[in-house]
Amino acid sequence: xxxxxxxxxxxxxxxxxxxxxxxxxxxxxxxxxxxxxxxxxxxxxxxxxxxxxxxxxxxxxxxxxxxxxxxxxxxxxxxxxxxxxxxxxxxxxxxxxxxxxxxxxxxxxxxxxxxxxxxxxxxxxxxxxxxxxxxxxxx
Numbered sequence: 001x002x003x004x005x006x007x008x009x010x011x012x013x014x015x016x017x018x019x020x021x022x023x024x025x026x027x028x029x030x031x032x033x034x035x036x037x038x039x040x041x042x043x044x045x046x047x048x049x050x051x052x053x054x055x056x057x058x059x060x061x062x063x064x065x066x067x068x069x070x071x072x073x074x075x076x077x078x079x080x081x082x083x084x085x086x087x088x089x090x091x092x093x094x095x096x097x098x099x100x101x102x103x104x105x106x107x108x109x110x111x112x113x114x115x116x117x118x119x120x121x122x123x124x125x126x127x128x129x130x131x132x133x134x135x136x137x138x139x
Contacts, residue, residue, distance in 0.1 A: 008118060015111055024108060027094070030068040031112045034093045038119040068093070073109065074101035091116060 019028040029046070036043035046064075053061050071078045072085060073094045079085050085095035086102065094109055096102040102109075 011111075011114055011118060015115055018108055018111055026064055026068065027073060027108070028112065029064050031091055031093050031116070033065050034091070035116060038116065038123065069095060071095065072097040072101050074105035 015028075018024055029042070032039060032042040033046060050061050053059055070082045070085075074096060077097060079095075079097075082095070085097065086099075088094040088096075088102075088109070090113055091109075094102075094105070094112075096105065
């Protein structure tokens with residue numbers, strides 16, 4: 001279990017290092033927004049901030065999910081017809097022109113797959129630990 005904890009810490013540091021880079025931040029958000037059931041706080045914050053920006057500045061922020069579904073995640077080329085882009089069969093979010101672009105991006109993208117896997121494992125573990133426990137009223 002201690003080794004598992006160390007691996008999670010190493011993974012989190014890799015994710016932070018990789019996705020804090022300006023060219024990757026929106027990729028992380030696109031996956032987090034698509035898989036909001038794993039971390040609803042990200043989606044909630046995103047929606048609240050969209051409303052805040054619109055109400056305070058009268059501007060509509062870009063639609064990250066839509067923008068990233070219309071272009072290749074590796075070369076950033078916008079597809080004339082987004083249906084021609086290949087979608088990652090695992091996360092169902094990343095889009096690529098072809099196998100070459102997918103291979104070029106794989107080192108970065110596989111961290112997102114690992115992130116989804118870790119989050120699902122943690123949620124499942126928490127659910128299993130809470131099974132059989134009687135919920136106490138909140139008030």
